[in-house]
Amino acid sequence: MTGQHRVEIDTGKPHPARMYDWYLGGKDNYPVDEAMGRQMLTLDPRVPVMARVNRAFMHRATRWLARNGTRQFLDVGTGIPTEPNLHRVAQEVAPDARVVYCDNDPIVLAHAAALLRGAPEGATDYLQADVRDPDAILEGARKILDFDRPVALSLVALLHFVSDEDGAHDLVGRLLAELPSGSHLVMTHATADFTPEESRAATEKLKAAGVTLALRSREEFTRFFDGLDLIEPGVVVPHLWHPELGEPVAEQDDGVVPGYGAVARKP
Template identity: 55%
Template sequence: MTETGFSPERIDTSRPHSARMYDWFLDGKDHYPVDAEAAAEVLELFPHVKDTAWANREFMHRAARFVARQGVSQFLDVGTGIPTEPNLHQIVQEVTPSARVVYADNDPIVLRHAEALLHGTPEGRTAYLHVDIREPERIVEYAREHLDLSRPVGLSLIALLPFVTDERNPCGILRTLLEPLAPGSHLMVSHVSAEFDPEVWERIKAVYRSGGTPVQARSHAEVTRFFDGLELYAPGVVAATSWRAEPGMRVREKQPVYVGVARKP
């Protein structure tokens, strides 16, 4: 199921898009020359950026599996991005085949891959909404049509909040998304930080802004603030590769991404 509200022909290939650059970092094929050019600029500034992207992706896998094992069988993934298998629904439906997942993203190219996202287990259910994170009420409204919000939901915001700068009120948006969710719901967040190398980050930020994408890194304290009022699971807010590391991880070295998983009391 999809709800679009736009024409796929409106894909802008004249400017780089963060989701398509992320696809390039993950060695995907769903990007345009303008995205590859911008991503290559970032790679030149930060040669470990591909490892950072993979560490972020692997955290999503571990976090989603962990939340599913807490008995959560419904998920709302905001900022889905271009599908790179395994996707969130594939992870959680391995634990609970009947799990339901609602995906939401604002990049038109993601819609072109919605068919791939919408193939889950026969018992489960997936849905996709084309929407901007600045419309959290619309996201909740759509989620309510496909999920039972009287039961716990896993809310996933992976590598999304850096693109919600302070003037867009990320804490307010997060509250709007969390407020209608039942006690026992979980929040999964990953967020880039400039603390590891502020000078390099300023130059990376300029690459994104030149393409029309405002982006903001945040400190450990600022990322931790997103979990206010929630019960953080150990080990708390840590670098991505330090969160419940598992054998066989592709990336084990520390990367400039803070992550955390918390439960709504």
């Protein structure tokens, strides 16, 4: 595992990765994360469904990529490990697949040993870095991934925590610029398109707690894929992306989960 210095875990402020863990029924979160999670549920009770939908989308996209020849994965904003994680899905299809996980929360680092247990030696690694520091991500990823061969860049349920002021689109462009032709971008993103009032209230609640929530429209989300070739069916609500690949989430009460997902290839 890539060596990183230890950072104190801030238990006084909610963290998206730990809230996501709470939504999925995990144990690796703190009272502050649960408290904010419960506040979000009062605004939109579908938030846990959204977490499961994102997770299932990641599984299907990884399965599709592995079946179509991708052997390298860079998962930024991986979050707290849940099984099966990306490397399990990829290596079930292609045992020679190589995976680098990246997250900025120290609690994820604390669980990295469990995450990597049983993975082929040298094929899976973890680095602690923030998406706002793409150079650090690229430097760490190069230690296990061959940037002369295609890489799938996974940014699932991440970029809505990065504001336009932090240059979200430029950050994605910087990461993609280092990846060769044949690489893919895998993304999901929350939106206010379907639930504007609830989304506005959620944004204000999280902002008051020190958490950025930048909900983007379909047009703004699609901009992340400028210059790339979208894989069919293009930009869709995440659970509609290749449902035949498994793990459909049936709990949607009205068939609309407020988010988008897509996979695209770099020409």
